[in-house]
Amino acid sequence: MSSSHMDNIPSTPGKFKMEKSPYIHRFRLHYSSLAKLTFWSFVFMGLILVFFFKSPSSKSTSSSSSSDLSRRSLKTTSWGGPVWEKRVKSSARIRTRNGFSVLVTGAAGFVGTHVSVALKRRGDGVLGLDNFNDYYDPNLKRSRQSLLERSGIFIVEGDINDVALLNKLFDLNPFTHVVHLAAQAGVRYAMENPSSYVHSNIAGFVNLLETCKNSNPQPAIIWASSSSVYGLNTKVPFSEKDRTDQPASLYAATKKAGEEIAHTYNHIYGLSLTGLRFFTVYGPWGRPDMAYFFFTKDILRGKSIPIFEAANHGTVARDFTYIDDIVKGCLGALDTAEKSTGSGGKKRGPAQLRVFNLGNTSPVPVSDLVSILERLLKVKAKRVVMKLPRNGDVQFTHANISFARREFGYKPTTDLQTGLKKFVRWYLSYYGSGKKSEQ
Ligand SMILES: O=C(O)[C@H]1O[C@H](OP(=O)(O)OP(=O)(O)OC[C@H]2O[C@@H](n3ccc(=O)[nH]c3=O)[C@H](O)[C@@H]2O)[C@H](O)[C@@H](O)[C@H]1O
Numbered sequence: 001m002s003s004s005h006m007d008n009i010p011s012t013p014g015k016f017k018m019e020k021s022p023y024i025h026r027f028r029l030h031y032s033s034l035a036k037l038t039f040w041s042f043v044f045m046g047l048i049l050v051f052f053f054k055s056p057s058s059k060s061t062s063s064s065s066s067s068d069l070s071r072r073s074l075k076t077t078s079w080g081g082p083v084w085e086k087r088v089k090s091s092a093r094i095r096t097r098n099g100f101s102v103l104v105t106g107a108a109g110f111v112g113t114h115v116s117v118a119l120k121r122r123g124d125g126v127l128g129l130d131n132f133n134d135y136y137d138p139n140l141k142r143s144r145q146s147l148l149e150r151s152g153i154f155i156v157e158g159d160i161n162d163v164a165l166l167n168k169l170f171d172l173n174p175f176t177h178v179v180h181l182a183a184q185a186g187v188r189y190a191m192e193n194p195s196s197y198v199h200s201n202i203a204g205f206v207n208l209l210e211t212c213k214n215s216n217p218q219p220a221i222i223w224a225s226s227s228s229v230y231g232l233n234t235k236v237p238f239s240e241k242d243r244t245d246q247p248a249s250l251y252a253a254t255k256k257a258g259e260e261i262a263h264t265y266n267h268i269y270g271l272s273l274t275g276l277r278f279f280t281v282y283g284p285w286g287r288p289d290m291a292y293f294f295f296t297k298d299i300l301r302g303k304s305i306p307i308f309e310a311a312n313h314g315t316v317a318r319d320f321t322y323i324d325d326i327v328k329g330c331l332g333a334l335d336t337a338e339k340s341t342g343s344g345g346k347k348r349g350p351a352q353l354r355v356f357n358l359g360n361t362s363p364v365p366v367s368d369l370v371s372i373l374e375r376l377l378k379v380k381a382k383r384v385v386m387k388l389p390r391n392g393d394v395q396f397t398h399a400n401i402s403f404a405r406r407e408f409g410y411k412p413t414t415d416l417q418t419g420l421k422k423f424v425r426w427y428l429s430y431y432g433s434g435k436k437s438e439q
Helices: 033-053 082-092 110-121 138-150 162-174 194-214 250-269 289-301 325-333 368-379 400-409 416-431
Strands: 058-060 076-078 101-104 125-131 153-155 177-180 218-226 273-278 304-309 353-358 382-387
Touching: 082 101, 082 125, 082 153, 082 162, 101 110, 101 250, 110 125, 110 177, 110 289, 110 325, 125 138, 138 153, 138 368, 162 194, 177 194, 177 325, 194 250, 218 250, 218 325, 250 273, 250 353, 273 325, 289 304, 289 368, 289 416, 304 368, 325 353, 325 400, 368 416
Parallel strands: 101 125, 101 177, 125 153, 177 218, 218 273, 273 353, 304 382
Antiparallel strands: 058 076
């Protein structure tokens, strides 16, 4: 049985957990020839089936890896061929003088979609990459894809762990920048499917950096870290200079690991790397696994919503940051990113390495978020106050953004009330007032 470049992927993306291959059976050898015949027939059939499911194709890949009957619902995707290559090149082509050619990973995701549209609008070439996993409703990702297609942005369907695919994309197009947003998100889900965080946030990131460091020219990389790296810190507001060595979730730990990995690739290969610590990003086309999103759904459906509170009735609060402000921050970081200094795997000099907070600088208690939603939806929420579970949540977040302000004029302008109004307007137009079902 031949092995493919996907064989070494350590874990699963999305909601799927590794299962043992159903094709591995143990047989007890019997001494009758009938039993032997039966045994060898099974082995033969098994080999055919294993070959059928695992045989790699130079032109096709799935968004998953080797032991993969556990990932049935991840659509098998194909790439390659002249039409596909033409679409890749056309999407990545720069349309203005001094524009960039940008690979956006996680382009069908919430932040990825918004950033892609903004880049395209100003004339940059944008190629998307996304594995469309079903961590949350893939239909929403498909709708975002349609939105991007209308702007002339092609999303390649594939996984950042697919080295051959990444190499192919860089062969076809000399990207000046990579905006790396593909990740396994969500702090609480990490207890359900820890390996998906390692797969996407660590292994996938390393694969991407390997491809970037080998390419010529090397792109500058802007990537999504997280406010969660501040973990159990109590000093507020959180500054980039603060310690980040006490993460409260595996998600946070993988993002922190990403920051250290970025340091290594910058140090050894001269890659220009900018990490952005996003603070609870919300807005239209958002992520259904986030509280503001499913609170909206459940309030409209008359379902109760769990509101966490800390010990001794302590307030749980977040520095909720509106998507348009985050997009401005991403573009500011991209525009001020210096070129990588290496090429073809060799460092030629010191390169830029940065980390920025992108928050709103004004934390809001979760109970106030619910009050705003009640007013906007004109429905009273059924609140159930619960103790903050110990499954990854931290009590509060609060960004100090002075570094991003100084470096590229980052200045958030949307307060939670205004941003949620825009979100609710989008939600109602997309889903209706609760009747149209949503996963
Ligand atoms: O900044 C980040 O880097 C992260 O932001 C986001 O994480 P969080 O800030 O935890 O957002 P989110 O889950 O919406 O919970 C919001 C608030 O509602 C509270 N919360 C949550 C669920 C619930 O049932 N009840 C509740 O009170 C909860 O305690 C919290 O106070 C991203 O999901 C994550 O991927 C990462 O990007």
